[in-house]
Amino acid sequence: MSAPVAKLPAWVEVGLIPLLNVTVAFLVSGLVVLFIGENPLQAVKILVWGALGFGEGIGFTLFYTTNFIFTGLAVAVAFHAGLFNIGGEGQAYLGGLGTALAAMALDRYVPWYVTLPFAICGAALFGAAWALIPAYLQARRGSHIVITTIMFNFIAASLMVWLLVDHLSPPGSMQPETRTFAAGGALPKLGGLFEMFGADMGAAPANISIVVALAACLFVWVFIWRTRLGYEIRATGLNPTAAVYAGISTVKITIIAMLVSGALAGLMALNPVMGDQQRLQIDFVQGAGFVGIAVALMGRAHPVGIVLAAFLFGMLYQGGAELAFDMPAISRDMIVVIQALVILFAGALEHMFRPGIARAFALMSSPQRARMLDGGEAG
Amino acid sequence: MSPDKDDSEKDGREPSRPLEKSRPGAAPAIRLSGIDKSFGTVRANRDIALTVEEGTIHGIVGENGAGKSTLMSILYGFYQADRGDIFVRGRKVEIASSDDAIAAGIGMVHQHFMLVDNFSVLENVILGAEGGILLKAGVARARAELQRLEREYELQVDPDAIIGELPVGLQQRVEILKALFRGADTLILDEPTGVLTPSEADHLFRILRQLKSQGKTVILITHKLREIMAITDNVSVMRRGEIVRTLPTAETGPEELAELMVGRRVLLRVEKGEAAPGAPLLSVERLTVVDGKGVRRVDDVSFEVRAGEIVGIAGVSGNGQSELLEAIAGIRPATSGSIWLEGGKDLARQADPARRRLDGLAHVPEDRHRMGLVMAFEENENSVLGYHLGPEYAAGPILKLDAMREDARRKIERYDIRPPDCRLKTANFSGGNQQKIVLAREMERDPSVLLVGQPTRGVDIGAIEFIHRQLVAMRDAGKAILLVSVELDEIRALSDRILVMFAGRIVGEAGPEADEGELGLMMAGIADEEAAA
Amino acid sequence: MDLTAAVLVLDSAVRLATPLLLACLAGLYSERSGIFDIGLEGKMLAGAFAAGAVAYWTGSAWLGLLAAIGAAIALALVHGFASITQRGNQIVSGVAINFLAAGLTALLGQAWFSQGGRTPQLSGDARFSSLTLPGAEALRDVPVLGPIYYELISGHNLIVYIAFLMVPLTWWVLFQTRFGLRLRAVGENPAAVDTAGISVPFLRYRAVLICGVLTGVAGAYLAIAQSAGFIVNMTAGKGFIALAALIFAKWRPWPAMGACLLFGFLDAVAIRLQGAYVPFIGEVPVQFMQALPYVLTVVLLAGFIGRAVPPKAGGVPYVKER
Amino acid sequence: AQDEVNPAVVYDLGGKFDKSFNEAAHVGAERFKEETGIDYRDFELQNDSQREQALRRFAQRGFNPVIGIGFSQAQAIEKVAEEYPETKFAIIDSVVEKPNVRSIVFKEHEGSYLVGMMAAMATKTGKIGFVGGMDIPLIRKFECGYVEGAKAVNPDIEVYANMTGTTGAAWNDPVKGGELAKSQFDRGADVVYHAAGGTGIGVLQAAADAGKLGIGVDSNQNMLHPGSVLTSMVKRVDNAVYDAFMDVKNGVSMEDWGGVENLGLAEEGVGWALDDNNKDLVTDDMKAKVDEASQKITSGDIEVHDYMSDDSCPAM
Numbered sequence A: 001m002s003a004p005v006a007k008l009p010a011w012v013e014v015g016l017i018p019l020l021n022v023t024v025a026f027l028v029s030g031l032v033v034l035f036i037g038e039n040p041l042q043a044v045k046i047l048v049w050g051a052l053g054f055g056e057g058i059g060f061t062l063f064y065t066t067n068f069i070f071t072g073l074a075v076a077v078a079f080h081a082g083l084f085n086i087g088g089e090g091q092a093y094l095g096g097l098g099t100a101l102a103a104m105a106l107d108r109y110v111p112w113y114v115t116l117p118f119a120i121c122g123a124a125l126f127g128a129a130w131a132l133i134p135a136y137l138q139a140r141r142g143s144h145i146v147i148t149t150i151m152f153n154f155i156a157a158s159l160m161v162w163l164l165v166d167h168l169s170p171p172g173s174m175q176p177e178t179r180t181f182a183a184g185g186a187l188p189k190l191g192g193l194f195e196m197f198g199a200d201m202g203a204a205p206a207n208i209s210i211v212v213a214l215a216a217c218l219f220v221w222v223f224i225w226r227t228r229l230g231y232e233i234r235a236t237g238l239n240p241t242a243a244v245y246a247g248i249s250t251v252k253i254t255i256i257a258m259l260v261s262g263a264l265a266g267l268m269a270l271n272p273v274m275g276d277q278q279r280l281q282i283d284f285v286q287g288a289g290f291v292g293i294a295v296a297l298m299g300r301a302h303p304v305g306i307v308l309a310a311f312l313f314g315m316l317y318q319g320g321a322e323l324a325f326d327m328p329a330i331s332r333d334m335i336v337v338i339q340a341l342v343i344l345f346a347g348a349l350e351h352m353f354r355p356g357i358a359r360a361f362a363l364m365s366s367p368q369r370a371r372m373l374d375g376g377e378a379g
Numbered sequence B: 001m002s003p004d005k006d007d008s009e010k011d012g013r014e015p016s017r018p019l020e021k022s023r024p025g026a027a028p029a030i031r032l033s034g035i036d037k038s039f040g041t042v043r044a045n046r047d048i049a050l051t052v053e054e055g056t057i058h059g060i061v062g063e064n065g066a067g068k069s070t071l072m073s074i075l076y077g078f079y080q081a082d083r084g085d086i087f088v089r090g091r092k093v094e095i096a097s098s099d100d101a102i103a104a105g106i107g108m109v110h111q112h113f114m115l116v117d118n119f120s121v122l123e124n125v126i127l128g129a130e131g132g133i134l135l136k137a138g139v140a141r142a143r144a145e146l147q148r149l150e151r152e153y154e155l156q157v158d159p160d161a162i163i164g165e166l167p168v169g170l171q172q173r174v175e176i177l178k179a180l181f182r183g184a185d186t187l188i189l190d191e192p193t194g195v196l197t198p199s200e201a202d203h204l205f206r207i208l209r210q211l212k213s214q215g216k217t218v219i220l221i222t223h224k225l226r227e228i229m230a231i232t233d234n235v236s237v238m239r240r241g242e243i244v245r246t247l248p249t250a251e252t253g254p255e256e257l258a259e260l261m262v263g264r265r266v267l268l269r270v271e272k273g274e275a276a277p278g279a280p281l282l283s284v285e286r287l288t289v290v291d292g293k294g295v296r297r298v299d300d301v302s303f304e305v306r307a308g309e310i311v312g313i314a315g316v317s318g319n320g321q322s323e324l325l326e327a328i329a330g331i332r333p334a335t336s337g338s339i340w341l342e343g344g345k346d347l348a349r350q351a352d353p354a355r356r357r358l359d360g361l362a363h364v365p366e367d368r369h370r371m372g373l374v375m376a377f378e379e380n381e382n383s384v385l386g387y388h389l390g391p392e393y394a395a396g397p398i399l400k401l402d403a404m405r406e407d408a409r410r411k412i413e414r415y416d417i418r419p420p421d422c423r424l425k426t427a428n429f430s431g432g433n434q435q436k437i438v439l440a441r442e443m444e445r446d447p448s449v450l451l452v453g454q455p456t457r458g459v460d461i462g463a464i465e466f467i468h469r470q471l472v473a474m475r476d477a478g479k480a481i482l483l484v485s486v487e488l489d490e491i492r493a494l495s496d497r498i499l500v501m502f503a504g505r506i507v508g509e510a511g512p513e514a515d516e517g518e519l520g521l522m523m524a525g526i527a528d529e530e531a532a533a
Numbered sequence C: 001m002d003l004t005a006a007v008l009v010l011d012s013a014v015r016l017a018t019p020l021l022l023a024c025l026a027g028l029y030s031e032r033s034g035i036f037d038i039g040l041e042g043k044m045l046a047g048a049f050a051a052g053a054v055a056y057w058t059g060s061a062w063l064g065l066l067a068a069i070g071a072a073i074a075l076a077l078v079h080g081f082a083s084i085t086q087r088g089n090q091i092v093s094g095v096a097i098n099f100l101a102a103g104l105t106a107l108l109g110q111a112w113f114s115q116g117g118r119t120p121q122l123s124g125d126a127r128f129s130s131l132t133l134p135g136a137e138a139l140r141d142v143p144v145l146g147p148i149y150y151e152l153i154s155g156h157n158l159i160v161y162i163a164f165l166m167v168p169l170t171w172w173v174l175f176q177t178r179f180g181l182r183l184r185a186v187g188e189n190p191a192a193v194d195t196a197g198i199s200v201p202f203l204r205y206r207a208v209l210i211c212g213v214l215t216g217v218a219g220a221y222l223a224i225a226q227s228a229g230f231i232v233n234m235t236a237g238k239g240f241i242a243l244a245a246l247i248f249a250k251w252r253p254w255p256a257m258g259a260c261l262l263f264g265f266l267d268a269v270a271i272r273l274q275g276a277y278v279p280f281i282g283e284v285p286v287q288f289m290q291a292l293p294y295v296l297t298v299v300l301l302a303g304f305i306g307r308a309v310p311p312k313a314g315g316v317p318y319v320k321e322r
Numbered sequence D: 001a002q003d004e005v006n007p008a009v010v011y012d013l014g015g016k017f018d019k020s021f022n023e024a025a026h027v028g029a030e031r032f033k034e035e036t037g038i039d040y041r042d043f044e045l046q047n048d049s050q051r052e053q054a055l056r057r058f059a060q061r062g063f064n065p066v067i068g069i070g071f072s073q074a075q076a077i078e079k080v081a082e083e084y085p086e087t088k089f090a091i092i093d094s095v096v097e098k099p100n101v102r103s104i105v106f107k108e109h110e111g112s113y114l115v116g117m118m119a120a121m122a123t124k125t126g127k128i129g130f131v132g133g134m135d136i137p138l139i140r141k142f143e144c145g146y147v148e149g150a151k152a153v154n155p156d157i158e159v160y161a162n163m164t165g166t167t168g169a170a171w172n173d174p175v176k177g178g179e180l181a182k183s184q185f186d187r188g189a190d191v192v193y194h195a196a197g198g199t200g201i202g203v204l205q206a207a208a209d210a211g212k213l214g215i216g217v218d219s220n221q222n223m224l225h226p227g228s229v230l231t232s233m234v235k236r237v238d239n240a241v242y243d244a245f246m247d248v249k250n251g252v253s254m255e256d257w258g259g260v261e262n263l264g265l266a267e268e269g270v271g272w273a274l275d276d277n278n279k280d281l282v283t284d285d286m287k288a289k290v291d292e293a294s295q296k297i298t299s300g301d302i303e304v305h306d307y308m309s310d311d312s313c314p315a316m
């Protein structure tokens, strides 16, 4: 990675440059909209209004945000250990199984707040378990984790179809999904909270799993930056040789980081499964695992950044749906394009504007320039 | 455009004494003027003027980081100067890439070899000079040409050997062959002897003289003033990115050069008293380390280090010293043999650096960038690396950040680490200060055994003095120190006993007063007795 | 399984392996030059779309192929710009390209053809049809040789032959030509190439371009040879499997062919084993058979090939000056 | 009262151009628009969470009727229909018991039975094939009817069945579909029926390329490869949508609107397609036999087993 020599103020590094990158991504997206023959300004208006303009829109935005926080955190934790976990999709799918099993075991007997801790454990456990084998193979056999996690996404899909069709769907049901959970398996919506602010969340599925997501952020922050294990994870990710020198077992760290990563991805299932649909459906993850990669990259693998990036993508998803609703020529794939451009400009091309900005700053702060300005004022 | 006219304009910087020329009146082989180069905020070369006469060997000396490699890399087209002109045989040339330099008859052997490890010698030699779209014809021609060069310059090497499997000395030969194969008239060598035994170095110098006698020009960068005196015709001294003086070698001496390099008189000897060795604190017995490829890196090595002594391990790099240190530190598992710390149990089989640290063993690794530090960490995080599990830095699973920082501040003060900011990213400290961070971490824990690899590599003279003093002070406090260095001078200055390693074995032992030639022969693998015979 | 059945499974394996092989060789050029590429999938998809669209408009498979190559090259250049010129993270760039291709092909497909992102059905000259090699009909009934020649060797479309001819060609380029020597060198030690007077960026751009060409051909194969039009997301993960094959083959051309054929074979066998009875177990669930190729990939990756050492400079941008 | 017609359609995840049943709904809506000049609105879902959102948005904005395509919309419709009792809703492929919801389901097994018979009569090898998208109950329902029909003609017939995949891509992988079909041809099959959405395009293509016969599904797919598609099992989602729109336009009362419409052969909700494209493939004998079976099913003399009634298929 090219380390910039000219140092820029922190607010430029973490504020201005990412903002600029995202802006460019949106400008290019605007060109695509224009190319299709629609008005980009109008599109932006609909998108922003759709995401934030009314209670229900916000509710949906928060719902998607919750998914992306979980998967973004998952990718980020693995990143810190120098691992690229593309298996969030499959881990979340399995997490759904853990959630559903907990919910179905308890929903008829206890209220949701009793079920929730069990569901959290189930989701985390199953998600982590699905990350374990790729982690082990990477640590012990050097099998490329990118490849194995991709394979495990496919394997997860097969496993879940088999379970849902042949084992988990109630008899006589025509749908490959579990039964609908009773009240004890349903997480409360945030409607009440919205009403406190005088907003109507309508039927938006935002639910208290967003609280779990925020708690997970706090956990990840403490875990990565305040614990010995986190220290070891970062050391391993940044310099594996130094980690070995320091007596850190890279095998252990690889496995632990992937387990935590998988658990976080698994937790994502709480939101759609218990929070929204109250049942486990085929393919319910719908790409959130992959979006997590973009979210983690944009959020620079830091929980605060991840929350912001997840919110941005949440807005894109909800606003994009409204956009597709109101501008039929812009199909749902527009969102994928915007997403791609954001990853491209904020991720792969993140340094593109830095030299220019650095030059601008050097110019502004250089003594000659200061003198020139002074002289100008004097004269 | 006439070079002579240009000379007079710059004469403030030109040598006061006329340089040695092999052919008076001829245009100089290389002339640089007004070369400037910055890396970000670091100004590596400033307004450099340099004349290298044709058919001479021209030495360049200067501290670490003085800008020697940068200057030569500019001449070779690897970097582009921010400003300045390059003249070859009086003609101004634009050198925008190494291609241009090669075309101008310049060849370079870099400090870090520019070879492809998994290629054969032949493939490396023809890379970039294949002589056609297809390899076949070029390879055949190159094979013949290599044979000729081998005969002419005694540069024997198997053209089909894989580079990664050759010792460094031979790799260097390949680099020289590469340059000659491309028809270089001017050959730049950047610290070529750092990796060679004295006898290999002698061989190299014979080759260089041979080249000179054929009218080729050689530019030689080295830290060893002895070599400068032995082989060069003229010498330039660099300091902080500038050439402070160029003069004929015959008219100067090591003392003058050293003073020019540092800007003050230097005392190169380390002040230390008699050693008073006590009980052995580290014992190594029949230690063997076989690496992943099945090569015996350390071969049946036995020695001990006593309290209050410094044992130096001399040897050309790549002869198993690194592996030996790593095995003792627990980074690399030993294949067989034993390691004891102060009468404790045998540690050889369990590779666990954390455990060894608890047992009182500290380790300053050879390569701070690769192993000793996490460059992206804050200074205070690095100052506990390896000790982060200690109860003083962690309460249960949670790190005590305040304690870590407080501790780091203390070390910064004691070791005069600059800038004194424990929250600064480690990459932003200079090389010498980074080394001090490692030393502070490893020494402050009051270990009973200290392993030190290349403690002063890439460190300036001032810091070297400091580090050497610290090592001697530890010895005097009754610690056992095992020192590995490729700098024979450093080994001789610090050690109470010297072990010489060659091809994974200890081939000899000597006292600090040992004769350099004798040590050199041992380092080349010619055993004590034979040398005596 | 008798001979004919075996030949037919192999025949199917060849068809399934072809796009993998093209993508795998594409990745080989790029990664040998030190540029990692998980965007093979996206480039194939873009190629498939361009092939489908242009072949429909022009009625010419050849123009479709050209368009596929063009589209894939465009994305390859984006990847090159990000990872060579801007020294960005190559994995991230690859991920972005995959998303970009998935989104843009569907979006443009819908905007242009209004068939849910599909391109219209192709027929006749707009597709590459199967070629019958000389003598195939005559040999057809000769025992052993007949079925092998008629079914397995003859009767594929042009791109299949191109793909398999690319294997020796790639080997030849890599190990017998100047370009190949430099390509292998730049992936191992770009500084060595640089000091030999060769431009590292130019060399890498060429590698990335070749990668574009081959992924384009792979895309064209999917859209206008194997199928008769583009369908949203029709690569269905083949780019990733090709990458796995590349790692499997340790970045060498002949083993790459072996790996792709193995994956094709596993897939072909999995298809035939659906609904088969296994002794003592009974009928194996379809899903198990569907997961089989992926499971075997993991097993092989873990068990047989050991640590695959990628080109040393791979994935790391070449930075001369900090 | 809500007698003004302002129709809206919410398609399922496959999208409105899936060449399958979403597209059939689209065709019905278009026909209505053409004939009456009344425009309609539609929406393609991106994920499960949007179903309710979209349905409610339409109801809120006064659209009427609002039709949800696909069984996955059942829950959402049930909820929204309760919130908007005045709005007329309809759902395709599932049953929602609410007074303002019209539930339209099809007897795919009956249609599949007929094309299974045709496959059995058209085959020269005594081997036929079936390619499904994903191994889920709905697809097994198609498969089961098909096998039953084929066995009714020839009890010894061999039927190869393959499923495409386990992810969403299973409905959109024509390459895999083609390969599955080829593998069946290799084993001797010469007629193949698909129920695999976009994947089926590859199945039919493979059949055409190999000179074998394919059987289309949902919409009439005979024209995709004239002469190579034996027939299509059509499911008249288009009619159902068109009729629903028309009913509202004609001021149907809420009592007449609600309830379950179970559309089988008798109701002409399913059937097989015969047109210029396949008339040379269908012999008079075949046509006669199929028509006869059709009669018997309509009259109840033949009862085709519905896989989803008991999760089993006696014919297999």
Ligand SMILES: Nc1ncnc2c1ncn2[C@@H]1O[C@H](COP(=O)(O)OP(=O)(O)OP(=O)(O)O)[C@@H](O)[C@H]1O
Binding pocket: B039, B040, B042, B043, B044, B062, B063, B064, B065, B066, B067, B068, B069, B070, B071, B111, B458, C320, C321, C322
């Ligand atoms: N590629 C680079 N990017 C940034 N800075 C560099 C680079 N190469 C060298 N420098 C810096 O330029 C200065 C001069 O370095 P150079 O390598 O020329 O020194 P040197 O005299 O060869 O030292 P040594 O004796 O250690 O080889 C140093 O401060 C070094 O850190």
Ligand SMILES: Nc1ncnc2c1ncn2[C@@H]1O[C@H](COP(=O)(O)OP(=O)(O)OP(=O)(O)O)[C@@H](O)[C@H]1O
Binding pocket: A003, A004, A005, B042, B064, B065, B427, B428, B429, B430, B431, B432, B433, B458, B459, B460, C322
């Ligand atoms: N990547 C970097 N980012 C920011 N600053 C840097 C970077 N690398 C070096 N520096 C700064 O440049 C200066 C020179 O660094 P360099 O490593 O060349 O020092 P040096 O000359 O080798 O020092 P020493 O005398 O200790 O050997 C240092 O003070 C350091 O703060």
Ligand SMILES: [Mg+2]
Binding pocket: B064, B065, B431, B432, B458, B459
């Ligand atoms: Mg330095």
Ligand SMILES: [Mg+2]
Binding pocket: B068, B069, B070, B111, B190
């Ligand atoms: Mg140097």
